[in-house]
Amino acid sequence: MSSPRTAAVLFDLDGTLIDTEPLYYEATRRVLARHGAPDFGWEQHAGFIGVGTRETLEALAARYAIGSPVDALLAEVNGEHLELLRSSAEVFPQMRKLVERLCAAGVPMAVASGSSREAIGAALAHGGLAGFFPVAVSAEEVGAGKPEPDVFFEAARRLGVAPDACAVLEDSGPGVAAAHAAGMRCLAVLSVPVGPGERPGPAFRTAELVFGGGHAEFTARAAYDWLAV
Structure with missing residues (x-):
């Protein structure tokens, strides 16, 4: 069974998109x-x-x-x-490939982060990604940070996309919880990887796809196929 089409992709920043x-x-x-x-x-x-x-x-x-x-x-x-x-600030190489591929496919993207607006801007600028993200939402701009879903709801609103048509990329338990609370599918790339044969903790159980080995395991191709864009 193929995955539902993703109308927009929301990226966490720290530990997901950029190694901060x-x-x-x-x-x-x-x-x-x-x-x-x-x-x-x-x-x-x-x-x-x-x-x-x-x-x-x-x-x-x-x-x-x-x-x-x-x-x-x-x-x-x-x-x-x-x-x-x-x-x-360094962009994770496979994340850069995924962003570039999504951009080429015309998929809207946003950053939804607990960082300050200034920090988000500095990280994206140094990483050469600012042009890919017309929308960036900081927890400073909403009522509550993760694990509350506010940043994801606001990112979807600014993109003009229904929350349940968005997919989220995250690295942490609170981020996965926020995506679940927003009614969005979630792919998790663990920032604290588990060892071979170990299972991610319960905080990641609501993520539909989990790379337990972290960025060493994550690939742009696998993520793009899962997004089914």
């Missing part, structure tokens, strides 16, 4: 170290992948008893992250 998770980790690590929390490691960061930056910092400020306002911490992290984005 290490940059977010480094930006957060630097800021926390300045505020007296030098032991923030990648394992702790991995637990927040897919969660909005503000929500992450609210949790970390409480965990490390940081007295600075969350808005001030957010400004610091965004500043550090933008510096890194402008020099280090």
Whole structure:
């Protein structure tokens, strides 16, 4: 049985389209170290992948008893992250191939991300993808970030496409949950891959197609065939 035709494709940014998770980790690590929390490691960061930056910092400020306002911490992290984005953001090669193929087929695309608008713009510009995405929605522009579906609903609205005609590409459990809540099909490329023979966790059960091995397993051809555009 063939998959239903996809009218539009919505991409998460961080860890899905562009390899920015290490940059977010480094930006957060630097800021926390300045505020007296030098032991923030990648394992702790991995637990927040897919969660909005503000929500992450609210949790970390409480965990490390940081007295600075969350808005001030957010400004610091965004500043550090933008510096890194402008020099280090790399598009995952197979994702670039998929974007180019979808563009050639005339499929509308959007970015729907928990990042700030400035960060989204910097990442797409540095990665050479800005021209492919006429619509980019930040969690800053909607009522709530993922796992709430707001960014996906807004991206579909701006593209003029019904939500149930959209497909989402995500890398995190909260993102998959947001896509499911929006009534959209979801393809997941795990940003924290599972080992050979292991199954992805329950957070990914509502995704229709899962690349448990992450970007090492993902191919543009398999994704394009699944999208059935």
